[in-house]
Amino acid sequence: MDIDAKARILTRGELEVTGRLIDASNATLYATSTLDGVSITCIYKPIAGERALWDFPDGTLAHREYAAFLLSDFLQLDLVPLTVLRDGPYGEGMVQEWIEIDQKIDLAEFFSTQNPQLRSMAFYDAIINNTDRKIGHLLPDQSGKVFGCDHGVTFHSDDKLRTVLWQWAGDQLYESELEQLRTLTKSIGREIELSPYLTAQEIQALQMRISRLLEEKTMPTPSQDWPPVPWPAF
Numbered sequence: 198m199d200i201d202a203k204a205r206i207l208t209r210g211e212l213e214v215t216g217r218l219i220d221a222s223n224a225t226l227y228a229t230s231t232l233d234g235v236s237i238t239c240i241y242k243p244i245a246g247e248r249a250l251w252d253f254p255d256g257t258l259a260h261r262e263y264a265a266f267l268l269s270d271f272l273q274l275d276l277v278p279l280t281v282l283r284d285g286p287y288g289e290g291m292v293q294e295w296i297e298i299d300q301k302i303d304l305a306e307f308f309s310t311q312n313p314q315l316r317s318m319a320f321y322d323a324i325i326n327n328t329d330r331k332i333g334h335l336l337p338d339q340s341g342k343v344f345g346c347d348h349g350v351t352f353h354s355d356d357k358l359r360t361v362l363w364q365w366a367g368d369q370l371y372e373s374e375l376e377q378l379r380t381l382t383k384s385i386g387r388e389i390e391l392s393p394y395l396t397a398q399e400i401q402a403l404q405m406r407i408s409r410l411l412e413e414k415t416m417p418t419p420s421q422d423w424p425p426v427p428w429p430a431f
Contacts, residue, residue: 212230
């Protein structure tokens with residue numbers, strides 16, 4: 198099934214909640230979205246179930262998840278599962294295609310490898326200012342593709358990068374990565390519109406992070422002013 202067909206089902210289908218991920222700090226509901234007899238398993242995070250945070254405005258996490266998907270999709274990184282914003286049984290929220298991970302992979306070992314897809318994730322996290330890249334947020338599937346989830350605490354206007362993916366800290370950016378940054382610089386507000394989901398200040402901070410990466414031409418290094426690894430790390 199192509200991505201447009203999946204997007205139609207996730208956006209327009211009847212959303213039925215069948216369970217809940219109890220370890221999640223916000224309401225994270227296991228669901229199916231069904232349209233014309235075709236179903237997609239998904240995760241539904243209603244805005245009404247978001248826990249208040251001291252450093253992020255209330256009721257904004259679903260929009261940040263969607264903005265994170267839009268950026269990954271625009272850069273053709275394919276790191277974030279298909280994500281939409283829509284109404285559901287518990288109100289408006291984020292709906293994301295469920296990824297069946299490869300249970301044979303030990304994430305406790307996998308996260309620290311030199312897998313090129315993990316480098317792409319680290320590069321992506323530097324752009325979106327991900328404050329919570331945990332080991333458990335990595336989703337390697339059985340085809341060998343690696344996705345990432347839980348992007349609700351991203352795009353803060355202050356530098357708050359926290360991640361377990363520091364194995365490329367200080368390394369030179371690839372020319373392909375620099376070209377992606379140049380493309381993004383020219384495209385924000387044009388080909389990719391984030392203003393419905395982020396504040397003007399957050400978009401300005403995003404542009405400044407991109408400019409800094411282009412100027413320094415290196416992957417970020419751990420901050421001395423902010424805990425560089427999320428807790429708990431898994």
